[in-house]
Amino acid sequence: MVMTDLDSGVPHAARMWNYWMGGTDNFQVDRVTGDAVAQVYPEIALMARHSRQFLIRVVRHLAHEAGVRQFLDIGTGLPTMQNTHEVAPEARVVYVDNDPMVLAQGRDLAGSAATYVDADYHDPERILAAAASTLDFGRPIAVMFMGVLGYEPDLAVVRSIVDRIVSATVPGSHLVLWDGTNTTPAVVEGAKRLAEMGGVPYVLRSPDELASCFEGLELVEPGLTQITHWRPGTDSPEHIDAYGAVGRRG
Numbered sequence: 001m002v003m004t005d006l007d008s009g010v011p012h013a014a015r016m017w018n019y020w021m022g023g024t025d026n027f028q029v030d031r032v033t034g035d036a037v038a039q040v041y042p043e044i045a046l047m048a049r050h051s052r053q054f055l056i057r058v059v060r061h062l063a064h065e066a067g068v069r070q071f072l073d074i075g076t077g078l079p080t081m082q083n084t085h086e087v088a089p090e091a092r093v094v095y096v097d098n099d100p101m102v103l104a105q106g107r108d109l110a111g112s113a114a115t116y117v118d119a120d121y122h123d124p125e126r127i128l129a130a131a132a133s134t135l136d137f138g139r140p141i142a143v144m145f146m147g148v149l150g151y152e153p154d155l156a157v158v159r160s161i162v163d164r165i166v167s168a169t170v171p172g173s174h175l176v177l178w179d180g181t182n183t184t185p186a187v188v189e190g191a192k193r194l195a196e197m198g199g200v201p202y203v204l205r206s207p208d209e210l211a212s213c214f215e216g217l218e219l220v221e222p223g224l225t226q227i228t229h230w231r232p233g234t235d236s237p238e239h240i241d242a243y244g245a246v247g248r249r250g
């Protein structure tokens with residue numbers, strides 16, 4: 001990847017996440033900031049890696065057990081490992097991000113296996129219009145917001161964005177969402193350190209606030225849980241400050 005033009009000296013959300021996930025598409029400023037956050041909240045890398053395991057388990061469940069063949073993954077991030085189109089290769093996948101680097105690198109790696117849309121999630125109409133070229137809104141779609149909604153500080157705005165997109169889908173569609181939660185003092189310190197270091201501030205929410213995004217949907221078992229407890233593998237840690245769920249539109 002050619003990154004010279006993009007190294008602005010400012011820590012960058014997608015690249016820091018890539019660093020914590022164990023990827024190599026990041027600059028020194030991202031690693032320095034990432035390490036500063038990890039000093040006060042060492043579990044951040046664990047959260048990043050477990051979030052991908054959560055994505056894999058959820059997408060497999062939806063593709064293989066729930067029969068979902070279409071995914072709208074909003075706030076995709078840099079392609080790191082086992083991205084949605086690789087976990088569900090038979091599905092139609094639309095990725096949405098507002099970061100040019102994510103779009104450029106994602107398109108290169110995904111080729112024709114997935115469509116990339118350049119849009120901000122604050123503009124759901126744009127997302128819906130662009131996604132309609134690839135996805136059939138007459139059939140079920142899994143709408144994914146994976147660790148991205150904390151960039152919007154106002155929960156009411158978050159809920160209206162989620163509602164707008166989900167309400168454009170048909171019954172049998174799903175909402176998948178996880179986010180960092182304000183469940184320990186250490187994670188709250190980590191978020192403060194991120195903002196102090198010049199990173200894009202991230203709002204941690206309570207599990208109840210995240211649950212409110214699923215209003216009107218049927219929660220798939222086991223409901224809203226720590227992401228490591230959602231149909232877990234064997235290596236799940238006891239506690240993680242990140243909750244997620246899958247909700248079905250009835």
Ligand SMILES: C[S@@+](CC[C@H](N)C(=O)[O-])C[C@H]1O[C@@H](n2cnc3c(N)ncnc32)[C@H](O)[C@@H]1O
Nearest residue numbers: 014017075076077097098099120121146148151
């Ligand atoms: C934490 S990272 C990626 C998380 C990724 N979904 C995952 O599961 O690994 C957050 C991503 O959200 C994107 N993002 C942030 N604000 C956004 C917005 N308003 N609209 C669309 N994408 C956004 C960033 O560009 C970045 O790629």
